[in-house]
Amino acid sequence: xxxSLSSPAPSVSGTSGQAGPQVARTPRTGQPAPPRAASGxxxxxxxxxxxxxxxxxxxxxxxxAARELFREKGFDGATLRAIAERAGMGASSIYRHVQSKEELxxxxxxxxxxxxxxxxxASDDRDRPTDERLRAFFDAQHELLVADxxxxxxxxxxxxxxxxxxAKRVLQLHDRxxxxxxxxxxxxxxxxxxxxxVDVLETARVLFHVSNGARIPWANGMVKxxxxxxxxxxxVDLLFRGVASRDA
Amino acid sequence: xxxSLSSPAPSVSGTSGQAGPQVARTPRTGQPAPPRAASGxxxxxxxxxxxxxxxxxxxxxxxxAARELFREKGFDGATLRAIAERAGMGASSIYRHVQSKEELxxxxxxxxxxxxxxxxxASDDRDRPTDERLRAFFDAQHELLVADxxxxxxxxxxxxxxxxxxAKRVLQLHDRxxxxxxxxxxxxxxxxxxxxxVDVLETARVLFHVSNGARIPWANGMVKxxxxxxxxxxxVDLLFRGVASRDA
DNA sequence: TGGGCTTGGCGAACAGGATCGCATAGAAGG
DNA sequence: CCTTCTATGCGATCCTGTTCGCCAAGCCCA
Numbered sequence: 001x002x003x004s005l006s007s008p009a010p011s012v013s014g015t016s017g018q019a020g021p022q023v024a025r026t027p028r029t030g031q032p033a034p035p036r037a038a039s040g041x042x043x044x045x046x047x048x049x050x051x052x053x054x055x056x057x058x059x060x061x062x063x064x065a066a067r068e069l070f071r072e073k074g075f076d077g078a079t080l081r082a083i084a085e086r087a088g089m090g091a092s093s094i095y096r097h098v099q100s101k102e103e104l105x106x107x108x109x110x111x112x113x114x115x116x117x118x119x120x121x122a123s124d125d126r127d128r129p130t131d132e133r134l135r136a137f138f139d140a141q142h143e144l145l146v147a148d149x150x151x152x153x154x155x156x157x158x159x160x161x162x163x164x165x166x167a168k169r170v171l172q173l174h175d176r177x178x179x180x181x182x183x184x185x186x187x188x189x190x191x192x193x194x195x196x197x198v199d200v201l202e203t204a205r206v207l208f209h210v211s212n213g214a215r216i217p218w219a220n221g222m223v224k225x226x227x228x229x230x231x232x233x234x235x236v237d238l239l240f241r242g243v244a245s246r247d248a
Numbered sequence: 249x250x251x252s253l254s255s256p257a258p259s260v261s262g263t264s265g266q267a268g269p270q271v272a273r274t275p276r277t278g279q280p281a282p283p284r285a286a287s288g289x290x291x292x293x294x295x296x297x298x299x300x301x302x303x304x305x306x307x308x309x310x311x312x313a314a315r316e317l318f319r320e321k322g323f324d325g326a327t328l329r330a331i332a333e334r335a336g337m338g339a340s341s342i343y344r345h346v347q348s349k350e351e352l353x354x355x356x357x358x359x360x361x362x363x364x365x366x367x368x369x370a371s372d373d374r375d376r377p378t379d380e381r382l383r384a385f386f387d388a389q390h391e392l393l394v395a396d397x398x399x400x401x402x403x404x405x406x407x408x409x410x411x412x413x414x415a416k417r418v419l420q421l422h423d424r425x426x427x428x429x430x431x432x433x434x435x436x437x438x439x440x441x442x443x444x445x446v447d448v449l450e451t452a453r454v455l456f457h458v459s460n461g462a463r464i465p466w467a468n469g470m471v472k473x474x475x476x477x478x479x480x481x482x483x484v485d486l487l488f489r490g491v492a493s494r495d496a
Numbered sequence: 497t498g499g500g501c502t503t504g505g506c507g508a509a510c511a512g513g514a515t516c517g518c519a520t521a522g523a524a525g526g
Numbered sequence: 527c528c529t530t531c532t533a534t535g536c537g538a539t540c541c542t543g544t545t546c547g548c549c550a551a552g553c554c555c556a
Contacts, residue, residue, distance in 0.1 A: 051522055051533045080513060093535045101513070153408045159464050160405035162324065162398070167468045198491045202482045206458050213457025216407050220415045234450045242490020243446045299503045299552055328543060341505045349543065
């Protein structure tokens with residue numbers, strides 16, 4: 001327990017595995033390149049291979065184009081063909097670099113998360129009361145979400161893509177968030193803000209789920225920005241104080 | 249507060265409006281039939297009009313076919329064309345009766361919910377401890393969900409359809425569930441299981457969100473059936489007891 | 497009987513995500 | 527230089543949800 005809230009928090013459910021997404025892949029097949037018979041494989045591919053360089057650049061352009069178009073037209077409004085055009089290539093080429101449109105979305109989300117955490121950390125103080133820290137944590141997320149309502153909605157949607165690869169990456173994101181919440185809670189237990197026998201993991205999960213769930217009516221316009229924020233604050237309070245009557 | 253858990257619980261967010269879905273509609277236009285100029289409208293359409301009867305039968309066949317195919321192939325696997333075929337009509341005809349594929353899903357979900365509630369009520373006893381009742385409530389839902397993992401996933405997905413009509417109906421479902429939870433909690437407050445100043449609505453929401461959120465990793469196979477169940481039980485406990493240390 | 501209206505149905509067509517097979521261009525090695 | 531392999535790229539095509547324009551059948555009223 002040291003570098004609080006910095007490195008990729010421990011995976012929490014079984015969602016680990018699979019290194020970073022930067023590695024060049026062969027999306028077309030899904031398999032990491034068939035080992036080819038028993039002959040000696042020839043090339044091992046240097047990282048500065050001109051083709052790979054080009055590939056990386058293309059990927060970057062795609063991501064950029066996607067990001068822009070998502071913001072301009074929303075996820076559904078951003079056609080793959082449009083993204084491709086802006087990235088300066090044919091639609092089908094995108095699939096050389098990406099498995100599905102959702103994957104582009106997830107890249108985007110991951111970045112948003114990262115930024116939310118950075119912001120939070122910037123103003124965090126580990127010695128504040130735990131519930132206060134939690135509220136600040138959610139506020140940080142809230143701020144960013146509000147700017148991109150559409151992305152938020154679609155993020156929730158992506159969660160439920162049965163297509164394994166997509167779902168897994170989203171779940172990983174979830175796990176990281178839960179991990180961060182756990183760190184906050186753990187600290188709270190050290191400082192005896194929390195009862196000693198509290199299950200930190202389960203508590204973190206509850207908080208996380210609430211924050212996700214509360215976004216749904218908001219994303220659908222049933223709830224105002226600020227109400228969502230308040231709602232999370234209340235949730236933290238409820239969870240802290242408990243709802244049971246004290247004389248039990 | 250009398251007929252506990254029976255009639256459509258009070259709508260909780262702004263999601264009210266729009267009567268039942270049984271009314272014959274004009275999906276093609278979206279508008280409930282253009283009022284037509286200033287002339288006197290002729291027909292008022294008796295309920296046993298042969299056309300309407302036929303229509304109802306078609307709708308029923310569509311629903312039936314959809315239900316079956318959803319179960320056989322999952323939501324995404326159940327092609328509209330396939331549904332149409334099984335219902336004995338062309339694909340486009342479906343749209344005379346339904347606004348979108350998701351709508352079929354929602355019909356299905358609504359029924360599942362209804363059944364879950366019925367089951368719960370059957371074994372409920374309003375004098376039991378509140379937390380026990382809540383656990384039973386979630387268990388009842390759990391039982392049904394387990395049978396239809398795919399539907400559950402897609403249900404969550406449907407929540408995030410920006411397409412207003414779909415989202416609204418899902419939100420209504422949510423509201424009803426939250427309403428039922430509120431009734432349980434309210435009763436708990438009467439019986440002084442709950443602290444007097446607890447915000448029943450907010451508590452119900454928290455519970456609901458957690459139950460939804462917890463399903464996501466489960467639906468993606470990261471969590472076993474029983475773990476999901478346990479998780480909900482734990483969540484109820486946490487919320488009841490509160491996580492803050494008592495000496496604060 | 498026949499006109500006016502409404503509901504239900506159909507095949508064609510469209511849009512958007514994804515796949516396929518072929519083509520090009522670097523790189524490595526002889 | 528020629529071969530061989532790999533990473534990229536492309537246009538055609540597929541699949542699926544959805545829309546469109548047209549038509550038949552049912553009901554009502556003259």
